[in-house]
Amino acid sequence: MLFQQLINGLTLGSIYALIALGYTLVYGILLLINFAHSEIFMMGAYFGVFSLMIFEKLHIFQGAPFMLVACALAASMICTGLLGVIVEFAAYRPLRNAPRLAPLISAIGVSIFLQNFMMIVVSPESKTFPDTIPLHVYKLGGTASISSLQVIIIVVSVALMAALHLFIKYTKMGKAMRATSQDAETAKLMGINVNMVISLTFFIGAALGGAAGVLNGMYYGSVKYNMGFIPGIKAFTAAVLGGIGDVRGAMIGGFVLGILESLGAGYVSSAYKDVFAFVILILVLVFRPQGLLGRKISNKV
Amino acid sequence: MLKVENLHTSYGKIEALSGIDLEVGDGEIVTLIGGNGAGKTTALKTIAGLLRPGKGRISLEGRDITRTPAHAIVRLGVSLSPEGRKIFPDLTVLENLEMGAFSRPPGDIKRELDSAFSIFPLLSERRNQLGGTLSGGEQQMLAIGRALMSSPKLLLLDEPSLGLAPKVVETIFDIIKKINAGGTAILLVEQNANMALCTASRGYVIESGRIVLADSAASLYGNERVRHAYLGVSD
Ligand SMILES: Nc1ncnc2c1ncn2[C@@H]1O[C@H](COP(=O)(O)OP(=O)(O)OP(=O)(O)O)[C@@H](O)[C@H]1O
Ligand SMILES: [Mg+2]
Numbered sequence: 001m002l003f004q005q006l007i008n009g010l011t012l013g014s015i016y017a018l019i020a021l022g023y024t025l026v027y028g029i030l031l032l033i034n035f036a037h038s039e040i041f042m043m044g045a046y047f048g049v050f051s052l053m054i055f056e057k058l059h060i061f062q063g064a065p066f067m068l069v070a071c072a073l074a075a076s077m078i079c080t081g082l083l084g085v086i087v088e089f090a091a092y093r094p095l096r097n098a099p100r101l102a103p104l105i106s107a108i109g110v111s112i113f114l115q116n117f118m119m120i121v122v123s124p125e126s127k128t129f130p131d132t133i134p135l136h137v138y139k140l141g142g143t144a145s146i147s148s149l150q151v152i153i154i155v156v157s158v159a160l161m162a163a164l165h166l167f168i169k170y171t172k173m174g175k176a177m178r179a180t181s182q183d184a185e186t187a188k189l190m191g192i193n194v195n196m197v198i199s200l201t202f203f204i205g206a207a208l209g210g211a212a213g214v215l216n217g218m219y220y221g222s223v224k225y226n227m228g229f230i231p232g233i234k235a236f237t238a239a240v241l242g243g244i245g246d247v248r249g250a251m252i253g254g255f256v257l258g259i260l261e262s263l264g265a266g267y268v269s270s271a272y273k274d275v276f277a278f279v280i281l282i283l284v285l286v287f288r289p290q291g292l293l294g295r296k297i298s299n300k301v
Numbered sequence: 302m303l304k305v306e307n308l309h310t311s312y313g314k315i316e317a318l319s320g321i322d323l324e325v326g327d328g329e330i331v332t333l334i335g336g337n338g339a340g341k342t343t344a345l346k347t348i349a350g351l352l353r354p355g356k357g358r359i360s361l362e363g364r365d366i367t368r369t370p371a372h373a374i375v376r377l378g379v380s381l382s383p384e385g386r387k388i389f390p391d392l393t394v395l396e397n398l399e400m401g402a403f404s405r406p407p408g409d410i411k412r413e414l415d416s417a418f419s420i421f422p423l424l425s426e427r428r429n430q431l432g433g434t435l436s437g438g439e440q441q442m443l444a445i446g447r448a449l450m451s452s453p454k455l456l457l458l459d460e461p462s463l464g465l466a467p468k469v470v471e472t473i474f475d476i477i478k479k480i481n482a483g484g485t486a487i488l489l490v491e492q493n494a495n496m497a498l499c500t501a502s503r504g505y506v507i508e509s510g511r512i513v514l515a516d517s518a519a520s521l522y523g524n525e526r527v528r529h530a531y532l533g534v535s536d
Contacts, residue, residue, distance in 0.1 A: 172399075172403070172407075175392065175396055175399060175400060176400065176403060178389070178391065178392060178396075179389050179392060179396075179400045182389045182390060182391055182392070183387055183389060185351060185387075186383060186387040186389070187400070188350075188351060188370075188371035188372050189349060189351070189371060189375065189380070189381050189383060189387075189448075190372075190375065190400045190401055190403045190404075190447075190451075191372050191373075191375035191376060191403045191404030191451060192372055192400070192403050193370075193372045194372070
């Protein structure tokens with residue numbers, strides 16, 4: 001039972017971690033909590049569905065499930081990435097010098113807009129996520145097992161996080177992102193186009209959120225216009241838990257939250273599953289607002 | 302090289318620069334001295350493109366850069382080492398220097414690094430240490446080294462002696478002279494008027510956002526008003 005809950009927790013946690021990265025990257029650079037990020041996640045799931053439908057119509061990648069998933073993921077990540085860039089440009093950039101409450105309200109506006117847009121234009125009903133990967137269940141000794149979907153979710157998430165880590169640590173643009181998050185004005189003096197770095201940050205954060213949306217759709221088998229709300233708040237909790245603004249913190253926070261939630265669901269009651277995240281959020285905010293890894297002044301990006 | 306005409310810069314309704322004129326010739330060291338709040342930092346930030354002037358004109362080698370954004374001004378050959386050093390605390394010394402060369406093609410970075418390390422051998426020893434853990438003097442060296450990484454034609458230095466022990470100040474000023482000897486023009490902002498006037502060939506005195514004196518460094522050094530207000534000489 002414990003082992004099984006850990007596997008479930010790891011699966012959930014990798015999705016939370018991917019979403020949490022989007023919150024934390026943007027916060028690291030703009031000190032903005034991008035409340036529209038949960039809708040980017042939702043849009044990512046829909047982009048996944050649409051690209052799978054298109055691939056089927058065009059008869060491409062049929063019979064090659066891994067290729068199919070990889071291409072749907074990539075398509076969704078590009079679309080959500082661009083959407084993230086557009087949202088920043090339209091809703092946040094004009095408010096760059098406004099009081100800090102203004103972009104927050106704008107973010108909530110974007111979130112409401114995207115939900116209602118999808119509800120009206122696509123459907124208020126949930127939509128089935130097309131079958132992709134043949135479902136296998138692998139026994140792991142005892143009563144524990146892991147499904148092919150869980151393996152894919154964990155592997156894809158870990159690979160994306162590793163790629164992000166390498167990008168931020170070693171590439172020129174990754175270093176420019178870190179420099180900008182530490183001191184944007186001085187970054188300009190280095191010749192860094194800070195607006196471009198901000199766009200790039202939104203692209204990456206949203207693309208990771210979009211990937212999480214696709215994985216989440218595959219895991220639960222359906223997507224809906226309001227599916228972003230709960231995972232969004234949980235991932236935000238994960239980001240706060242790890243220390244918002246801290247990339248490693250968001251990854252660790254996501255896994256910790258996923259595992260705690262699964263253990264809570266397994267050992268206490270699955271009816272309270274969603275309550276755990278909020279209890280953790282409140283406890284962290286009260287007792288350790290800088291998060292697990294965060295310093296007093298957070299170590300951003 | 303640099304020509305500033307009738308420059309006005311405001312913070313909201315407060316005017317910090319009320320029409321300043323100054324020039325820096327090729328290969329020259331020019332100093333801008335003045336007390337707290339006189340407008341020195343504002344002048345440098347406006348030249349570097351971080352602040353938008355309300356009125357006036359800034360030109361570099363005859364080219365108007367008044368409205369050019371900061372990141373593009375670096376590419377034109379002007380680099381600012383800001384007041385308070387502004388090292389990226391969570392980047393290593395090496396990464397800080399690499400950021401300084403952000404505008405350079407990747408092939409040139411190695412050469413720029415070698416030249417920065419030859420001016421500041423200490424930075425080479427500390428290359429993998431985080432910027433925030435350096436001492437004040439080391440941070441100042443890193444700030445200047447970082448500003449040099451873009452191989453500027455004009456280096457703007459904002460109070461490089463701020464908060465440093467006299468011995469370190471001397472080292473820094475020696476290095477400034479050495480950089481200038483290599484052909485880089487320098488606009489040096491200082492409260493330490495003594496050191497600044499000994500280093501520069503010409504100087505300007507700024508008070509409340511206006512240039513009140515402009516002369517050769519030697520004449521300013523002998524000027525009554527400068528001696529009283531900035532060199533701490535009382536007779
Ligand atoms: N961000 C700001 N907002 C409002 N006023 C400012 C700001 N920065 C500077 N000022 C004002 O502009 C004036 C000039 O400031 P500036 O920093 O240019 O002076 P300075 O000569 O560099 O002084 P110091 O030697 O103390 O560094 C001061 O009156 C200061 O209060
Ligand atoms: Mg100043």
